Amino acid sequence: MLRYTVRRVLMMVPLLFLVSLGVFALVLMIPGDPAITIAGENATEAQIDATRERLGLNDPVLVQYAAWAGNALTGDLGSSLFSNESVTGAIAGRFPVTLALTLAAMLIALLIAVPAGVVAALRRGRWQDRGATLFASVGISLPNFWVGILLIMAFALAFPIFPAVGYTPISEGVGAWARGLVLPGITLGTAVAAEITRQLRGSLTDTLQQDFIRTARANGLSGRAVVLKHGMKNAAVPVVTVIGFQVGFLLGGSVIVERVFGLPGLGDLAIRAVLQRDIPMIQGIVVVAALIVMLVNLVVDLSYGWLNPKVRQA
Amino acid sequence: MTEPLLVVEGLEVEFATDRGWVQVLDGVSFTVDRGETVGLVGESGSGKTVTSLTVLGLLPPESARITAGSIRLDGRELVGLPRRKMEALRGDELSMIFQEPMTSLDPAFRVGDQIAEVVRRHRGGSKRAAWARAVEVLSTVGIPHAERRARSYPHEFSGGMRQRVMIAMALSCEPKLVIADEPTTALDVTIQAQVLDLLRAMRDEFGTAVVFVTHDLGVVADICDRAVVMYAGQVVERAGVDALYEHPRHPYTEALLSAMPQLTARSGRLATIPGSTPPAGAMPAGCRFHPRCGHVVDACRDTAVAEHPLAEGGTSRCLRVSELALKGSA
């Protein structure tokens, strides 16, 4: 298991390198002179030169990359072109909101998907199964900002149960914090729930037809023990994979959901940065997002080792 | 006189098809005594596996149903037993060993845990005690270093060793009856012999009765006391193994015997039975074997045949049982 872990972690190194290259290349992709873009349309020649100097744009590309990547490795992602705030600091400040939102969404998704997927697999072909399948198809087809707006119409305007916008920090009360996350969590979690339902249904159906399930039943294990213990553990690998994939989706979706519900998270920061063309900030956010996705993939891969003992030896 | 351990009487089972319910078992009856080994023999489609799954109550309830008959284990009626009670019996008083040792163990759990789970299900007790019992049965079935091997996962065992694990699991609660469904078919010949030896030893050690489901009459000769021959969902002959081999009383048994590879006489060509088992729902009228039978007469084609009890014990479902002198395998 240790060797597997070490190998898997080492595999991340080239990927990290490629990701850093890609993020760095964002600057190179700015059409025309990046210094002009960054300094602003109305900047004077002197201001543009100063910008070019400050950003090291006069250096060879490789030197620029080395400087940027070296700083990034120490956790220094540069500073905002507009507020001079450190990018790392801005991201760290916004991160708890996005983390809370994505966790809420994942929790809601699992609360929906696990029962729905299990029931669909056990009642294959009956109305419960058809209902779950329909939910899975519709759930991944709804634009999440639209779901959010509909939820606001229903549960914040027509029946004011939850707040329509805004974020209450957890320090101001767990209840208010959680209440504020319900509608954004459902909005962001619906598609994830649909995706997990679909995968769990298929995977569990396959597993329940395996010979070892029949062995367990032939030895008197009850239906529930068979499904929950043997069925779920064996069905889990593809499901966990899908859950891992969803984290990338959640990070992207949080941009939209934060916009709809006025939450001051990373997504909100990203939109601001994009509208202001705050390049270091954009780069920082992309790096952090990619890093999160890679770390989640790492955790997912390591969980295979626990779920499927064969993997450990590989 | 007490009843035999297992009594199956007039068992009829139907499967759901798009043409409605179709009968797959027709009046299957046989008995198994305590400590006895009975071979349940037939080609694919004969109903032998359906019979064993029915006895264990493992048929899928939504697509299979028992329409008549009785299954009694130790005097207790199993047909119609509530699901929970049946679950409590399975693995405790009767259990089953399956054909595919490679896929019949859960790959995600250590074999010791899988056996201990069964022990705790039926015996209760602490996890530690159940684990100790698992190690004990693993060592009984001849797994070397059982203490250490109990912590291994199924993929770390060879096929023969996995079949030993399966046997250990089935025997962990010392059931009165074990149904072994082709337990050696998927194994190498040498491993087959070892597993058969093990089953024989287990029967002697625990006094477990064994129903040995197989298409291989050679294995039956090797291990069984009596044989129940099935064809197309019916029992066609029941006899002691010696009598069956010397004087088969049904043409189908004769055909099976002649199709058996003779280890002693390698020269002869392997005989095969012409034709194939009729599918459920499309049984020929009269004797179900008549289209493939070498001794067929007109009466066979339209008269359904009942089981005839024989003077020497056993039964035969052949109209001409009294007039035919069938060839055994000497």
Add this chain to the structure above:
Amino acid sequence: MTATALDRREALAPPEPSARARFVRRFRRQKLALAALVYLVLVVLAAALAPLLATHDPLAQNLGSVLQQPGGGHILGTDDLGRDVFSRALYAGRVSLVAAAQAVGVAVVLGVIPGLIAGYAGRKVDAVIMRLTDALMSFPPLILAIAFVGVLGPSLTNAMFVIGVIFAPRFVRLVRGTVLSIREETFVEASRSIGTPTPRVILRHVLPNALSPLIVQISLTAAMAMLAEASLSFLGLGVQPPDASWGSMIERGFRYTATAPWLTVFPGLLIALTVLAFNILGDGLRDSLGREIRRGS
């Protein structure tokens, strides 16, 4: 072995009922897929014939009748500038559909060619291409799209090109997998051994075999591209005013959620139905083409 395998199948999974259930399920699915196809054709026709179907000029403002409820002179009401929502939705449909088609086109071109190369070229080239797709796939799609658009400047063409790039790895993997499996097939071996040039082998054997899964993937990707376009336009990073897509209509209507819900409900419903139709069509195709796909892979 087969003897008892048959026996067991008969015993545990009686083939007739499940076959029937499968047939019923397939048939129902197929009807649904057919309905999805009909819907998509209608939407495309409506978008193409927008000038004929529109009841008003989609850009004509009428500050005298802003935020009118649906009904009366405006089937779906008017927006905050008094523009007819129904007519705008027709023209916005054009924008949304064309944008999705652009993204899918980019994804197919950027996916199929590297996929063919990865499948055919040696291990090193294959490894490089696959690592690149891995890297691309480790970015959250929408974040990457937002970043690119942020750098290139907001425009629908930029947005859709980026979306296409992001979805390309799916096609790379699909085509590469098909090539790898097809290469092993005897008829391709034979064809190669008599010296058929590689491009011909690709045309003759690989592309036909990859076609079914490609069509399925195109339909599913169209659904995702549509959602991505709507999301970017909702964020103001896609289509720019005065043009509108369904997503940007919602963005504009969002400010009037409390007073004019129809501004967000109708375009959202159009997006949801169209995406659902692409998804159902893709699933239906996959189910009915199932056997060919399995044979191909």
